Amino acid sequence: MSPSATQSEADLAMHAGVPESQQTPANTSHTALFSLTKKTVAITGGGRGLGITLAGAVLEAGGHVACLDILPEPAAAEWAALQKTAKASGLGLSYHRADVTDEAALAGVFDEIDAESAALGAPFYGCIACAGIQQKVTALEYPQADFERIQRVNVTGAFLTAKHAARVLVKNGVRGSIVLIASMSGQVANRGLTCTAYNTSKAAVQQMCRSLAQEWGHPYGIRVNTLSPGYIRTAMTDDLLATAPELEKIWMAGALLNRLGAPEDFKAPAIFLLSPGSSFMTGADLRVDGGHCASA
Template sequence: MSPVLLEDPQAKTAPAVETKPQYSLDTVPNMLSLRGKTIAITGGARGLGMAVAYAVVESGGHVACLDLLPAPSESEWAGLQKLCKPRNLTATYAKCDVTSEAEMEEVINAIEQNGIENGAPFYDMVACAGIQQKVPALDYNSQDFERILRVNVTGAFITAKWTARKLVEKRRPGSIVLIASMSGNIANRGLTCSAYNSSKSAVQQMCRSLAQEWGQYGIRINTLSPGYIRTDMTNQLLAAEPEVEKIWMAGALLGRLATPDEFKAPAIFLLSEGSSFMTGADLRVDGGHCASA
């Protein structure tokens, strides 16, 4: 609740008036623009990360895609380069292991240097890298469980940390978006993925903790929690286990699963000045699954 200022009847001057940023002077398209910025995306070789890369370019930003794969999806990358050319923007790709402190530090330094050369400094990061594994809990090997946590939680932390260190070093505000999941809030019916669900819940809590520390530097950090997304990987799972699709669709309040493109606008909102007073929050885009759980 905003503070209420009461007039002092003994005062000789008018009471102070609380002020706020004059965003009314700007337009929504400008507030959602990423012009003059470079945005990095881990897990950017394909899938959701690649969809967000397209969104960044469509919003006027330069994009740096990072992934453990040696090269991005050939067809999607060609389309991204075609999108960049008429806009005079750049899309770069680098192989990077998000669980390696040394590799992340090196790649962030390179992205910063390229950004300066392009007149678009490094401001924002989307931590999209993650892995999944479907194993009954009674049979889960502890080393496999730890591997999920290492990539999904520690990798997200390392990504966020080196992004924040660069922004603090340059005295530059910025936005960090951690891709979590609705699975951080619920247990997925029809799936045995205790490690993945635990990791995404941890990412949501880590976001809140980092927001508490980094707000003093003007760094915002939020999570984006998708629901079920129809991709090649999920299509293979559902084809092999039709009963799982029936379970998922029973909780699909919109009668369908999501497509990667449906997370482009939410991601841009969290990266841009459109969400300038938002930090430590989770934006869940799940088609109503949690509402019906």
């Protein structure tokens, strides 16, 4: 590729004369397989925790980033670091305050991100739906309103995020990638944790992924996958451990690598799912849990 050629120009050149059914964006160099150059990615829950760490990963992969969160402001130190990276690399970075359960507001933010991306010359390419909430309550006591609130944020919020991301992709004719952050708790019940609403919501996200992949793979070429983390040390798990410190011992008993996860452990998996390297992967779940689900 000449230094001035864009990735899509290189793809076109590579695929010249190849029937469309046999074209794959993965037919490219190792570097390009994991590159998000000239692409804009939206990240919900991008105000802190896993989301803001993945925002940094997208910038490092050459992508432009739009973070969306219900928080008035993103976490100060992490955001300052992102701004530094974005500035040094000439990449776009924006923060949008919105509630993923408010469809009108969310649609408006995706329109803004679409316009920002066009101005950057880096079409909107996909999203990471990372916004989520957790709550530890026993099932015998679980209030209906709380159970429904968890489903509204974790399930409806992820669906609305995917829906509005896909609407922009379809409008622009972009064959993009959508990553939904689920959890190993969508597949297993966590010993010692009374989180039926959360676990139910994450199983729903995994099934939503398969259904959306089925609808959007053809003719739109939009891929949808879930990334299912195991235990990660973030504000979410700190809250759980604050009320039940004994949980850490139970979690460590299942930690085959003798440690809990850090948000950085999900940088490479998220970039893989977004980038051309995973172009034959859709409707799949990538579980990254330090081996937790591999042992009884």
